[in-house]
Amino acid sequence: MAITVTEGAARHDEVAKAWGIVRSHLRESAGARLFDQWLKPIELVQGADCDTVRLALPSAFMTNWVRNHYADRLVQEFRAILPDVRSVAIETRSATAKPAVLAAEPLVVAGAAASVEASARPQLDPRFTFDRFVVDQSNLVAFNAARALAEPGTPRFSPLFIHSGTGQGKTHLMHAIGAAYLEACPDANVIMMSAERFMFEFVQAVRARAQRQNDRDTHAFKARLRAADLLMIDDVQFIAGKDSTQEEFFHTVSEVMAAGKRLVISADRCPQGLDGIETRITSRLSVGLVADIKAPDLGLRRAVLTRKLADLPDAKVPGEVLDLLAARITANIRDLEGSLNRLIAYAQLTGEAIDMDFAVATLGDVLRGAQRRVTIDEIQRAVSAHFELKPIDLVSARRAVVVARPRQIAMYLAKRLTTRSLPEIGRKFGGRDHSTVIHAVRRIEELRDKDREIDGAVRTLLRELEG
Template structure:
């Protein structure tokens, strides 16, 4: 292994494997090319080239690259220079052919990935694909619920070995709901089965910055070539590309070329395509032509599941159920903030030796809870329950005792006790001047029914999601 390039151990019957003499000659040729064309161009296009088969009779040597695009580009830009260098090396090579390496047995790393944050190019061997993405952001650690199931399923299909039935995939949702997590998970899954296929991940801002820098340096050819060589392109926060005319034009050409070549494209944004402002209509049409999947704010069930998954691996000190429930009901803005609140409690407990209980959690997270607070009123609860059970809202305050109206009224009392700071007597008065003991009876009845009747439990969960969302 010299300068990150090793002998490729495969044959297709067209010749013999390259030998040690060829490898020595290739090392010298590479050094000369890097000096002649500059480190940047060399590292981008010629450093990943590896030796393939050599036919002594025709004196033809195969040089292997990651993709057909790379083969065409290197052949067109450097083919004559490579032939001349090999002829002058005296290694029995008169001609060279640029070919795409078989993915199953070819060199594991053929492209240096430009992944944000990008590391400066060096003469060291390329970095393994997996190291460019956060290992904790894989599909195994992405907790799914009703609010994100479609987006997760679509992301898994995009990262799978089988060709997806759609491309591009457009994932949208508000900040901190897991969009970037899914991008990293797609990259990791795709690279696991296609390690030689180039993967490119960048934010829209990074895309604009690199394109502008390339134009200023009169080096747009390399920028465009690198984008179009990707077999998986991941663009985060596409909304920030708004209003940049030349950048949008280049982005449009890039996604058109990649789609036509069968590459996979995943784009994220904070809103659906039709609500993106100042973006070229042709781009919006392309993005909406694949699959559009949303990630809604996590409901209570999903927030509980996320916290439970974190509790399993958190270790000591233990986090009791009451604290988990408090966090799930109090931190509703986004998943990132929810996980941050949990991490803060556990870290403080580990550093101080303090047991984590409800009083401790409420004190530590008072500011976060206030920021997330949304005053749910009893009136909102009554209207939601009336609509859910299809009764007139006035029945919430009526004296009728028929089960068709009494049960929804009890559910509303139960939710009012759970979701508002109102006292029992206050709740009773709002429900038509009832006594506080009536409210207590309603709360106990619904609690028992939730345990014994799955339909009632489903109704209450649906109302909780609606009101908290």
């Protein structure tokens, strides 16, 4: 929508006043420490789009953190003051001088009206491409299926149904499909939306039809989606129990498939496991290819961190810290990447170097919450079995290297995998002093860097102890 200079200035003043109110609300709810570290640096950016509020932060790390933790809250706060706001774009300040290449991630407000032209331009995250997706056996089928569906020509299958737990990469693959398909077919009509957005736009169209007493709005909604060459709908489980929405969803899916178009659906479980979704819908979604993404194992988690760090050349994170994050944060990839972002951001804010102590101090709550409760007894049994010793050998006074080195490894693992203090660990190893534990930990850290056999043994034990 074109606006005059005067209208633009007035709009910016209006948004600026709203931003002042939003900031005060955030300060009250977040507390002084969190607000000062993450939210206070946010600046309002003047833009020509009346429907979008643009906010900027000084670094990519802070931008990612605010997106992950406050995106929905910011949208809600602005909408409460300015109901016509459709989205909030959270940007990195260094990029704001070049609007054409901003790495913004607009957050579409549920129920907001969208024109056909705007919806035809999918809001794809430039970070989520195929070459940035770390692949292993847990996600290989879904990855290959996604790449196949993005190829030009007649699709080999449709729909593609991707399911996994939260934060495992479903949305990443959907963005990657959209980006690759548009690269191959620049004029294609690609639409990506969440199931919630589908529901709210449909309900809005129905309400508008009732108010205006004509079918123009519902026809426009239906025509826009069914004209898509590639239609992607994320988190379909959210339409469970919504009868009228499911009716429209069924007809949309049916027409897209009948026309030979590409359809991608994601959910948190397989089609047959979608409670509250009509059988005719789950049956229709199962006729293409159903691919699951399993929970990431330790190797994949570590590879994801390595890939993430490669994009941040100025960030210095020791390998042992990456090992710690990969070992402790096992729930999903999103939490893993978020923890790395938090660690780097804190280091930038404080000026401290990242090491094991800094990581534990910064992410202690996350690490403790994610950690499986490994005991020192379990560690001693595992180490003894690995090195073919008796558990009593590890607590004995024997100093032969065949016993002393496994004992040091057991102490190292106890320090890394448990919350026991150094004196407590020493007592569990035959009443040894805490300084002996410190020496053991440092010695194993040194050996892991230059002795492949020791490093391999530690990695094997870590995998075993963390299940």
